[in-house]
Amino acid sequence: MRIEDHPILGKAERGKRITLNVDGEAVAAFEGENIAAALIASGRRVFRYTAKRMEPRGVFCALGRCTDCVMIVDGQPDVRTCVTPARDGMVIQTQVSRREGEATHDLEKEKD
Amino acid sequence: MKNDDLVICRCEEVTQADIKEVISQGVTRMNEVKRLTRAGMGLCQGKTCGRLVTGILARETNQPLQELKPPTSRPPTRVLPLGILSRTTQDDD
Numbered sequence: 549m550r551i552e553d554h555p556i557l558g559k560a561e562r563g564k565r566i567t568l569n570v571d572g573e574a575v576a577a578f579e580g581e582n583i584a585a586a587l588i589a590s591g592r593r594v595f596r597y598t599a600k601r602m603e604p605r606g607v608f609c610a611l612g613r614c615t616d617c618v619m620i621v622d623g624q625p626d627v628r629t630c631v632t633p634a635r636d637g638m639v640i641q642t643q644v645s646r647r648e649g650e651a652t653h654d655l656e657k658e659k660d
Numbered sequence: 661m662k663n664d665d666l667v668i669c670r671c672e673e674v675t676q677a678d679i680k681e682v683i684s685q686g687v688t689r690m691n692e693v694k695r696l697t698r699a700g701m702g703l704c705q706g707k708t709c710g711r712l713v714t715g716i717l718a719r720e721t722n723q724p725l726q727e728l729k730p731p732t733s734r735p736p737t738r739v740l741p742l743g744i745l746s747r748t749t750q751d752d753d
Contacts, residue, residue, distance in 0.1 A: 600673040608670065608708075615703040616670055624741060626703060 566636035583629035599645040669709035671702020683720045690731040705733040
């Protein structure tokens with residue numbers, strides 16, 4: 549669900565349609581909107597899991613300060629998706645925050 | 661959920677109980693709270709929890725807020741891959 553006609557910002561000007569690869573699934577987005585917006589519009593809330601308690605986290609401050617929305621983008625961890633513009637073909641992965649320096653965990657293995 | 665179970669430092673998952681625990685052992689300054697609980701050492705370097713921890717410390721030790729100096733935070737204040745620092749200027753040309 550995207551806001552098409554904002555009472556203050558007016559009609560949304562969208563970039564061209566692009567596709568993001570999020571954990572292996574294709575997610576439609578508009579060029580230039582930030583990654584977090586595209587993910588939320590696609591119905592996705594959980595962007596990462598915390599190191600200590602494996603708790604799901606996603607957008608919190610939405611202005612680039614709290615780093616709760618960080619994901620692995622094109623292989624690079626700790627990318628703040630709420631302030632990173634989406635570009636076609638980006639490969640985005642859920643970040644299971646590092647313990648002992650390993651950026652990506654197999655989610656299932658972690659859960660049991 | 662009792663207030664003490666609330667997560668105060670979201671990056672390092674430190675609860676209010678953890679913070680009160682160290683304060684009850686005689687901690688009076690922000691840097692001590694940070695070093696003992698890791699609150700403020702995470703990716704955002706205290707941008708989210710700094711004020712909250714200061715409030716808790718001030719309340720628990722009834723010190724005025726103004727006297728509680730913020731803890732030292734480690735650069736870079738922005739999330740930065742170390743690879744950028746290792747590139748010398750020649751590499752960029």
